[in-house]
Amino acid sequence: MTLTAGLGFKLEHFDDASMCRAQGLWFEVHAENYMVDGGPRLAALGALRDRHPISLHGVGLSIASDTAPDAEHLRRLAALVRRVEPIAVSDHLAWQKWDGVHHSDFLPFPRTRQALDRVVDNVGRVQDGLGRPMLVENPSLYVDLPGHEMSEIEFLSELAKRSGCGLLVDVNNVFVSASNIGINAAMCIDGFPADAVGEIHLAGHSPDPDIASNLLIDSHDAPVADEVWRLYRRLIARVGPRPTLIERDDHIPPFDTLMLERDRAHAILVDADRARAPVHV
Amino acid sequence: MSINKTSAVLAATLMASLAAGAAHAQGAAKPMEKCYGVAKAGQNDCKAGAGTTCAGTSKVNFQGNAWKLVPAGTCTSIKTSKGLGSLTPKA
Amino acid sequence: MSDATHPQPVNQSELARFQQAFGAALAGQGATPVAGGSALARALAIHRNTSAKAAQDALAANYPVVRALFGDDAFSACAGAFVSAEPPREPRLNAYGAGFPAFLQDYAPAAELSYVPDVAALERLHVEALFAADATSLDGLALGAALDPEAVLRLHPATRFTAFPSPAVGIWLAHRDGDEAALGEVVWRPEAVLVTRPGLDVRVERINAPAVAFLSACASGQTLGVAATAAAEAGGDLPTMFAMLITAGAFA
Structure with a gap:
């Protein structure tokens, strides 16, 4: 195993990030923030890419919209992929765009057969446009919509099978969704098809007692919770080591503090790798 | 002296002036500064165009933020042609 | 619905x-x-x-x-x-x-x-400059001693300039420098701005009417001779103005 645990890259961490020589380290960026013509931000990504593997994580493909992915957006993503040569390209099982307005969040939809056909088609179009498979991430859910014809796991498994995409398992999103809609998080974690899991995300969440006593928000503003670490160990024990990202988008601590969390994931992955290595007698 | 000759002389003078200026220009390219933008206080290139996050939020209501009568920003210290101006919340 | x-x-x-x-x-x-x-x-x-x-x-x-x-x-x-x-x-x-x-x-x-929309327009130019395409800035020495009046100078992709009816540039600069005293001293007058990105850093500076005339001529594809004449007619000190524009990296 070459790649272990990575960090969501923040520009303010550029110096520390590019100098860091931790074993198996990689970085992830939001693709949309680098879809620009030139300038310092793209130069920073280029410099980082020369030192570390990069993963491009999209937040704007809107693959669950009942329309084809925006051609211009896909063209920009493909150009960035050619430039960065990322280790992975991912986005979310959600929709953002409808009727010309882009909602900067991951919106839910009823998981019907018809929706599955549409998402399979959209993921196919993205993969054709990029010339490589993508990973699709489970978002945080805040409501159990009526009208679902299948569970999220069933939907993602079918999507992976039919489109050839991989899955990005966000363990925090599994925990938040399970808590918000009242299902068992461990059972969800056990349901992801092992072969399809290409990447894992870990992040912090926060409760919002003002809205409801049991409501959790995928806020990315805190360290990874103990329950999420437990689910992560459970997932790794079953599917084996997979590149794992620590995400933090708010209340961003110094680089070294984030590296401590990252090192914890790294240690779990290294242990899992050793456990799988053939025993030499 | 013909008009053309006058303008040719003028053009030569103007070009000589520009060339003199160009010779005094500093090298334009500078090494990259920290954070690939200007990191000086307030100049804010690190933050400019900050972009997206994956985070959800519910804590502060960002919908239809209401006016609050609190000490305003720096606008109160700038004199316009009509005197000191300020923000005037309208219902 | x-x-x-x-x-x-x-x-x-x-x-x-x-x-x-x-x-x-x-x-x-x-x-x-x-x-x-x-x-x-x-x-x-x-x-x-x-x-x-x-x-x-x-x-x-x-x-x-x-x-x-x-x-x-x-x-x-x-x-x-x-x-x-x-x-x-x-x-x-x-x-x-x-x-x-x-x-x-x-x-x-x-x-x-009334100056707030102008300050916002300046901030927008700053963002545009930040994300504009890369290009090598024109070097003063590379231009040489003999300039061709028929040549056309191309603006760098990040170069932006505009004239405001208000002192928006001074107001912006005072905020950048964290200089509250300067805000109280802002004189009410029209001002023009030049935003450039030599290397990777965005630069913002106040420019005068001749520089605006020169840049406008260049931006509309006029020759160096026409641009220089426009600047001279606006009362410009050409050597100083051109040195400033080259140093700012306004051309590619």
């Missing part, structure tokens, strides 16, 4: 109908998309808030001086109004808010602050 005002296409799929209704509910129009009671209302509130915060944060990042001028609370109120009026149309939030300077022109609470 009544069918009379929003006729539904006959062949619209279930998913499309759901997204139409959910989108309308997020925008605060129409009923909730599906039966779902308080859990759905709660989810809508979270999604609406997350989406609005993302757009408002992006606007605050792109207009830090307008934010400072208004103060945080008044800026939030203004940003909320703008995001409702002109929500993001695409996922690249780093470029969000192109319409904000024009929006501020008609923003009633700031009617007394």
Whole structure:
């Protein structure tokens, strides 16, 4: 195993990030923030890419919209992929765009057969446009919509099978969704098809007692919770080591503090790798 | 002296002036500064165009933020042609 | 949402109908998309808030001086109004808010602050310069001693300039430098700005009328001779002006 645990890259961490020589380290960026013509931000990504593997994580493909992915957006993503040569390209099982307005969040939809056909088609179009498979991430859910014809796991498994995409398992999103809609998080974690899991995300969440006593928000503003670490160990024990990202988008601590969390994931992955290595007698 | 000759002389003078200026220009390219933008206080290139996050939020209501009568920003210290101006919340 | 005002296409799929209704509910129009009671209302509130915060944060990042001028609370109120009026149309939030300077022109609470739309326009030029295409800046020595009056100078892709009816440049510079005293000393007069990106850093400076005349001529594809004549007629000190423009990296 070459790649272990990575960090969501923040520009303010550029110096520390590019100098860091931790074993198996990689970085992830939001693709949309680098879809620009030139300038310092793209130069920073280029410099980082020369030192570390990069993963491009999209937040704007809107693959669950009942329309084809925006051609211009896909063209920009493909150009960035050619430039960065990322280790992975991912986005979310959600929709953002409808009727010309882009909602900067991951919106839910009823998981019907018809929706599955549409998402399979959209993921196919993205993969054709990029010339490589993508990973699709489970978002945080805040409501159990009526009208679902299948569970999220069933939907993602079918999507992976039919489109050839991989899955990005966000363990925090599994925990938040399970808590918000009242299902068992461990059972969800056990349901992801092992072969399809290409990447894992870990992040912090926060409760919002003002809205409801049991409501959790995928806020990315805190360290990874103990329950999420437990689910992560459970997932790794079953599917084996997979590149794992620590995400933090708010209340961003110094680089070294984030590296401590990252090192914890790294240690779990290294242990899992050793456990799988053939025993030499 | 013909008009053309006058303008040719003028053009030569103007070009000589520009060339003199160009010779005094500093090298334009500078090494990259920290954070690939200007990191000086307030100049804010690190933050400019900050972009997206994956985070959800519910804590502060960002919908239809209401006016609050609190000490305003720096606008109160700038004199316009009509005197000191300020923000005037309208219902 | 009544069918009379929003006729539904006959062949619209279930998913499309759901997204139409959910989108309308997020925008605060129409009923909730599906039966779902308080859990759905709660989810809508979270999604609406997350989406609005993302757009408002992006606007605050792109207009830090307008934010400072208004103060945080008044800026939030203004940003909320703008995001409702002109929500993001695409996922690249780093470029969000192109319409904000024009929006501020008609923003009633700031009617007394006529310079605010100008400061916002300057901030927009700054963002455009930050993300513009890369190019090597024209070097003064490379131009040589003999300039051809028929040559055409090309502006660097990041170069932006404009003239304001207000002292927007001085106001912007005072905020950049954190110089509150300078704000009190701002003299009411028209000012022009040059925004460039030599190397990777964005530069903002006040320029005079001859420099604006020179840059305008270059931008419209006029020859060096025509541009120099325009600058000279505007009363410019050509050597000083050209040295400044080359040093700023205005040309490619």
